[in-house]
Amino acid sequence: xxAEAGTASRTSLIEARNVTRILPGIVPTTLxxxxxxxxxxxxxxxxxxxxxxxxxxxxxxxxxxxxxxxxEVLIRGRATAxxxxxxxxxxxxxxxxxxxxxxxxxxxxxxxxxxxxxxxxLARIPVPTMRRRARELLGSLGLADHVDKRxxxxxxxxxxxxxxxxxxANEPPIILADEPTGSxxxxxxxxxxxxxxxxxxxxxxTVVAVTHDxxxxxxxxxxxxxxxxxxxxxxxxxxxxxAG
Amino acid sequence: MNLIFEIAWTHVRSRVRQTGFAVAGVATGVxxxxxxxxxxxxxxxxxxxxxxxxxxxxTVSDERRSPPPQPAEKFFASAEIHGLTPQxxxxxxxxxxxxxxxxxxxLPGEVGPSVRVPGIIRYASQDVAVNIxxxxxxREPKISDLPKQMRGATVNALFRATNAxxxxxxxxxxxxxxxxxxxxxxxxxxxxxxxQVVGFFHSGVRSLDERTAYVLIKTAQxxxxxxxxxxxxxxxxxxxxxxxxxxxxxxxETGYKSVSWQEANEDLLSSFIIRNMIVYAVVGxxxxxxxxxxxxxIATITHEKARDIAIMKSLGLSEFTVRxxxxxxxxxxxxxxxxxxxxxxxxxxRGLGVIRIKSPFIDSDRLxxxxxxxxxxxxxxxxxASSAVAGYWPARKxxxxxxxxxxxxxx
Numbered sequence: 001x002x003a004e005a006g007t008a009s010r011t012s013l014i015e016a017r018n019v020t021r022i023l024p025g026i027v028p029t030t031l032x033x034x035x036x037x038x039x040x041x042x043x044x045x046x047x048x049x050x051x052x053x054x055x056x057x058x059x060x061x062x063x064x065x066x067x068x069x070x071x072e073v074l075i076r077g078r079a080t081a082x083x084x085x086x087x088x089x090x091x092x093x094x095x096x097x098x099x100x101x102x103x104x105x106x107x108x109x110x111x112x113x114x115x116x117x118x119x120x121x122l123a124r125i126p127v128p129t130m131r132r133r134a135r136e137l138l139g140s141l142g143l144a145d146h147v148d149k150r151x152x153x154x155x156x157x158x159x160x161x162x163x164x165x166x167x168x169a170n171e172p173p174i175i176l177a178d179e180p181t182g183s184x185x186x187x188x189x190x191x192x193x194x195x196x197x198x199x200x201x202x203x204x205x206t207v208v209a210v211t212h213d214x215x216x217x218x219x220x221x222x223x224x225x226x227x228x229x230x231x232x233x234x235x236x237x238x239x240x241x242x243a244g
Numbered sequence: 245m246n247l248i249f250e251i252a253w254t255h256v257r258s259r260v261r262q263t264g265f266a267v268a269g270v271a272t273g274v275x276x277x278x279x280x281x282x283x284x285x286x287x288x289x290x291x292x293x294x295x296x297x298x299x300x301x302x303t304v305s306d307e308r309r310s311p312p313p314q315p316a317e318k319f320f321a322s323a324e325i326h327g328l329t330p331q332x333x334x335x336x337x338x339x340x341x342x343x344x345x346x347x348x349x350x351l352p353g354e355v356g357p358s359v360r361v362p363g364i365i366r367y368a369s370q371d372v373a374v375n376i377x378x379x380x381x382x383r384e385p386k387i388s389d390l391p392k393q394m395r396g397a398t399v400n401a402l403f404r405a406t407n408a409x410x411x412x413x414x415x416x417x418x419x420x421x422x423x424x425x426x427x428x429x430x431x432x433x434x435x436x437x438x439x440q441v442v443g444f445f446h447s448g449v450r451s452l453d454e455r456t457a458y459v460l461i462k463t464a465q466x467x468x469x470x471x472x473x474x475x476x477x478x479x480x481x482x483x484x485x486x487x488x489x490x491x492x493x494x495x496x497e498t499g500y501k502s503v504s505w506q507e508a509n510e511d512l513l514s515s516f517i518i519r520n521m522i523v524y525a526v527v528g529x530x531x532x533x534x535x536x537x538x539x540x541x542i543a544t545i546t547h548e549k550a551r552d553i554a555i556m557k558s559l560g561l562s563e564f565t566v567r568x569x570x571x572x573x574x575x576x577x578x579x580x581x582x583x584x585x586x587x588x589x590x591x592x593x594r595g596l597g598v599i600r601i602k603s604p605f606i607d608s609d610r611l612x613x614x615x616x617x618x619x620x621x622x623x624x625x626x627x628x629a630s631s632a633v634a635g636y637w638p639a640r641k642x643x644x645x646x647x648x649x650x651x652x653x654x655x
Contacts, residue, residue, distance in 0.1 A: 063558075065648050066646075066648045089560045089562045090562070091560070092558065092559065093560025093561070096560070098559065104554075104555040106552050106556075108254045109254065117556070118560065120247040121559070178651075
């Protein structure tokens with residue numbers, strides 16, 4: 001059992017061990033309870049469930065945005081519960097990319113500057129290289145013509161693709177998406193879905209997406225279903241829809 | 245670091261009106277601080293300059309710091325002896341020429357002998373107590389500004405009449421004595437002479453102008469009824485600020501009480517300290533009020549930018565970076581405010597320099613202003629420091645925001 005757990009943590013990118021998160025208060029609210037799951041390289045995972053089932057809370061816990069009340073989240077086998085906040089921030093910056101339901105772009109900055117923000121914060125490569133790489137990223141997402149615009153000059157789908165580009169800025173192996181298509185029409189949400197699909201299929205990224213769109217969830221590789229903060233099903237899906 | 249500055253600058257720039265008010269607050273604070281410091285130091289310098297110019301830098305008198313005890317007291321220290329007066333001494337500096345020669349050997353300045361006699365001037369049935377100072381008009385230009393302060397005559401006028409006397413202009417207008425008037429001078433020694441007013445002086449220090457009269461040394465010796473008496477050496481130094489130390493050395497070497505101009509005016513100089521404290525308290529209050537404005541704008545920005553802060557933190561920007569962004573914003577406001585404050589302060593000083601006033605305390609009709617880059621540095625330094633503090637608190641609060649709280653609220 002312990003040997004198996006050891007190998008699992010080596011091959012898994014994100015692992016949740018017995019994670020419980022309770023919001024303190026006069027009436028404590030249990031967001032998620034006793035979650036055990038492991039997400040491996042190059043998986044496209046959907047987290048589904050009805051509203052209030054704890055989908056987003058789980059994603060925040062997996063993305064180190066929130067701390068579990070008990071249990072442990074491991075990133076690449078490293079325990080994170082006892083890390084300093086700065087260290088968790090550094091993991092978010094270098095290993096994780098976030099896409100939220102709302103684009104959350106900085107309104108005063110151009111698209112290019114928004115995409116460069118995580119690179120500048122990490123400061124691993126010289127600024128001209130960052131600029132080139134950000135242009136490439138935006139180009140590959142079909143936004144080459146919009147690099148100097150501000151977020152409010154773009155459509156919802158375009159903004160969400162900028163948010164994806166920003167999530168990819170530091171080439172993280174993991175993309176965490178919280179209802180990435182939640183505020184988009186069907187055409188735009190299909191575009192964003194295809195971008196995520198592409199990341200998994202041709203770039204070897206791991207994508208974990210929270211969604212209540214069962215149609216989209218059905219086209220991912222694995223579906224984890226939550227109900228009242230607990231995992232009720234966790235299944236591999238056929239790649240039948242990939243061709244269609 | 246560049247990133248921090250860029251974000252900060254963008255935030256500040258996209259709120260021109262709000263930032264403008266905060267900047268104006270700091271600029272006003274800095275400007276008026278500079279003006280007050282300039283006026284303060286200007287008037288202080290002006291006043292000190294007059295003190296230094298008017299008085300001898302060091303006055304060596306024939307007194308002792310404390311009167312020497314009677315020999316009996318020394319010999320019978322354990323017994324208590326009643327009714328002893330201090331030992332009487334012959335007044336005057338002993339062997340004044342030799343003492344002067346000894347001082348001249350090392351003194352970085354000039355020394356001149358004089359005789360000081362307290363006396364009473366009577367004229368037209370008015371009695372005024374004055375200090376009568378016997379001087380050598382030929383030496384006077386080297387040791388005091390009296391020759392420059394003369395009105396209507398030169399110091400050499402003292403040679404022109406028997407018992408010639410020069411009095412302050414305030415004294416002359418008080419007793420109504422004009423040039424050529426014959427006044428009576430009387431001393432406690434019982435001497436009484438008739439003297440002729442040959443000139444006036446105006447030093448600008450009222451206590452001198454009202455209560456001092458100059459005569460020849462010889463005349464003063466007659467008034468004190470002691471031939472050959474020299475009871476005061478007046479010294480002018482090349483560096484007036486060294487007076488305190490040199491006075492101490494003279495006192496150690498000669499044993500005579502040597503009073504530097506600083507010591508003589510200790511009460512005035514210490515009132516400067518209080519004056520400065522008042523000014524710096526007022527200036528500090530102005531800058532403090534200005535920093536409330538800065539606090540306000542930074543708190544507003546962090547409130548408005550809560551979502552951006554959450555997203556920056558969720559992307560992995562550290563708490564330090566987020567905090568630094570807002571502290572830098574406060575510093576930008578402080579810096580721009582400081583620069584505008586420099587301009588305002590300079591213009592205010594210039595403006596004050598144009599105003600003509602009439603003050604009983606100063607002779608010139610312009611406000612005395614001192615221009616010093618130190619005032620600017622000090623005001624800007626305080627403004628920057630208070631901006632940084634004003635920005636730090638909201639920035640710290642903002643940086644502690646939990647990203648999930650805001651992201652969850654938005655979804």
